[in-house]
Amino acid sequence: MAKKIKTLIVEDSKAIQVIYDAGLKDAVFEKYFEIDGNDALEIYATWHPDIIILDMMIPGMSGYSLLKEIRQERGDETTTIVVASSLSSRDMVADILKLGVQGYMVKPFTHKEVSQKILDSYRKMNPERADAALVDLELERKQPGMERKAYESPRSTVDGDKVEYVAL
Numbered sequence: 001m002a003k004k005i006k007t008l009i010v011e012d013s014k015a016i017q018v019i020y021d022a023g024l025k026d027a028v029f030e031k032y033f034e035i036d037g038n039d040a041l042e043i044y045a046t047w048h049p050d051i052i053i054l055d056m057m058i059p060g061m062s063g064y065s066l067l068k069e070i071r072q073e074r075g076d077e078t079t080t081i082v083v084a085s086s087l088s089s090r091d092m093v094a095d096i097l098k099l100g101v102q103g104y105m106v107k108p109f110t111h112k113e114v115s116q117k118i119l120d121s122y123r124k125m126n127p128e129r130a131d132a133a134l135v136d137l138e139l140e141r142k143q144p145g146m147e148r149k150a151y152e153s154p155r156s157t158v159d160g161d162k163v164e165y166v167a168l
């Protein structure tokens with residue numbers, strides 16, 4: 001098994017946190033959940049995550065301000081950042097993309113495709129680790145007797161399993 005991918009999830013909705021917790025498998029992802037932008041910045045500075053999943057509308061420092069702080073003020077171009085937001089206007093998405101994110105997921109979504117979408121974004125900067133993580137996920141799926149828990153949120157079941165995702 002490859003080293004776990006340290007993933008900071010900045011999301012204030014408990015329902016969406018449950019989706020991430022179910023979708024990002026413990027065998028691959030070491031997860032840290034934070035609801036506040038200011039606190040997330042502190043965790044980022046001390047924990048040094050490999051991936052940040054970032055909601056734009058969070059308490060404290062907004063997700064957009066946090067993204068700007070990490071990319072522009074701190075000059076970090078190596079941490080994979082995936083924005084997950086219900087904001088989907090072309091102008092907003094264009095502004096976010098200019099700040100160097102590796103992926104943009106439009107809410108609502110379900111737990112079923114979260115790992116794949118996050119690893120697709122991670123692959124852009126770390127192809128070897130992303131591929132190793134996919135192997136680990138596949139091995140976990142093939143484990144006999146593994147119980148699967150399905151978590152659903154009323155906000156995540158629009159059009160069944162539909163996940164809107166903008167590949168960059």
